[in-house]
Amino acid sequence: MRKLHQLGGTMPEPQSKKLMTNNLNLRYCVENLSKNPGAEIIRYARRKPDILSLAQGEGDAATPDFIADGARRALDDGKTFYGPVLGLEEMRQEVSNYYSRLYNLNMPTNRIYMTGSGTTAMHFALTAILNPGDEVVAVTPIWKNLLGAIELAQAKCKEVALREIDGRWELDMDKLMSACTKNTRAILVTSPSNPTGWVMSRDEIRDLLEFARSKGIWIISDEVYARLTYDTPAAPSFLEQADPEDRLFTINSFSKAWAMTGWRLGWLTGPAAVEPIIQDIALYNSLSPNAFTQYGAIEALRHGEDFLQQQLDLWQSNLDYVYERFAAIGRVASEKPQSTFYAFFRVDGEKDCLNFARRLVDDVSLSLAPGCAFGKVGQGYMRLCFAVSRAKLENALDRLERGIKT
Template sequence: MFDTLPRPEVQGLRMSRIREVANAGLGRNDILAFWFGESDQPTPDFIREPAARALLDGRTFYTHNLGRADVRDSLSGYLTRLHDAPIGVGRVAVTSAGVNAIQLAAQLVVSPGDRVVEVGPIWPNVPEIPKILSASVEMVPLEPAQGRWRLDLDRLVDALTPGTKALVINSPNNPTGWMIPAEDRAAILERCRRLGVWLICDDVYERLTFDRPTAPSFLPLTTPEDRIIGTNSFSKAWRMTGWRLGWMVVPPKLMDGLGVLIEYNTSCAPGFVQEGAKAALDHGDSYVASVRAELVAARDQVLSALRAMPGVEAPRPDGGFYAFFRVEGCTDSLALCKDMIDKVGLGLAPGSAFGEEGEGWIRWCFAARPGKNAAGLERLATYLASR
């Protein structure tokens, strides 16, 4: 008799501990939730309305595998302006979500048995995707130092050994808010070039920075022939998490293969959803600036309160919309987060969800209105005082 189990690589995948905590609070209307990485405000009207009109006009048919031509053209122009470097339309493609872009990037270049290096802690989907493809993943950890998160550049470069297939960097980083220093890019890129390592950049938070319009990017330093793949999403900067739309920047020689992969994964992104994306790209710069200003205020509100609580360590994030903090004596972040749900109705994400490097830490998504953040901070203070 044959069993009905999935293949071993799928059995070995980690369940999302963020979802595990969230599931523990489902059905309760007294929970203040900060566990998911999204704003508590909806997508703005100037994006929703064109998409709604396209849907009502019946634009519900298949589109090109790589995305609508006008949307790809807008993406090319947007990226060229943002990075002050030419990003031609022949290098960009629209995907069905940012995580789909990461999955496609791995499918393009990672084979069974390959070695992938990633900087962590990191959103759990990113290290699990290569494992689905029967590759191995090695983490280079970020570390807190002088009140911020730091990367040991030498340690990362040394981890890129001959035979390494890919390096994945998420900057600004989820969950820590670490952002790669501009001066570190050249050494990483040189090492990848010398060894033929693919560099996969998860740039989903690149516009959500606190001291500049955009995070340092590898794209301006590279040529179309470099082994670099940029993945991104409309979710965060334009508050479009539920739209499930992203994009990729790839070498031109990958584009034909990417189109085939998209066909066999999702076929295409919905046309009416892309209508909203075009509005975001063409008219959304001032909106992104306003989101960034709100996040600066939210970061300061949450971080100052956390740092005032006894026994709490909270390094300062450089970008994104998370505070990654730890409570003295915490060795099981999953149990702690579940206990906070039970005791004070506070929903946070356990650091262990982001790998071994995150154990003992807790993630707070502060992309919320000031009143909600304040109420959550009060509940946390109450909980810590009762421990």
């Protein structure tokens, strides 16, 4: 065991997975599952009683009552039984209405599948299309759990990094296309991006769709942050330009825009032809999404716009505040993101982000996500979630300032 810096706690020495699992004869891909440095820091930070955490990707506002009341009513009405495998028809129709309002789309409900979370939607999509050894080309930096889902599907992941030019993140489309080989089964894009806030343009979406179509490659588009944009009502969606039968899955969730992380509810869209396949996958995986949460989610879609706007107003002013503080602190390199509630930044002289994240926990009781949790290109960066009260944010930035200066 090794002593932790100042904290006095102990953390096991990294050792081979084989030893840790004591030769239980587990699946190869499980024994070799990569570590999640973000989750490690969150666990590490929990040891400190005075920790202030901006490491997790969620706001600190509780789910508003008009949503919670929908679920409460459902519980009172005895909606506690198994439901339809792909979600309540009323719920699926509400998602369809939402797409019609937001993007002027006609999405029939046989293209909309409710899932136990955005994460689950990703697993269902991968289960539907990947054979062991297939390749997924993922645009990074990216939320580590999506890479973990690819590992669990026994597929290979090729990372194509966005490039940072003067603080702005950009996609090199040629690089992305030339990374695809005959083994590539899917391209995974998250736009808006967690952690960079990069948003894919409509032109880029059009080009990638055309390319994927010509090669027969699936696109998996994670659109969980689609509503967290500061200058438009929503980020462009692949659904706006795709043909209904294109090999396209989109992933979405109630977690972020409607303050429902703990509810565990999301949805997947796909071409209508995959409905029976996803139905079987969902049936064997979990039988159906949670019943009563869907009644809350229906309220979220029907009446959630004002709440979302209030949240965005707070986050926009927090965003400005974070970047004012960064400028005043100095040694912090980053440009304001266009979307999401994350600041993704580098600190001059801090090359090892995991060490820096541990030091911030030890020295100033601040927990931030290390950039290496978002793929290789994230090494040296830190991610701070600013979807919190101003008082908490001020406190966190005071701690960060002290952490940088010590």
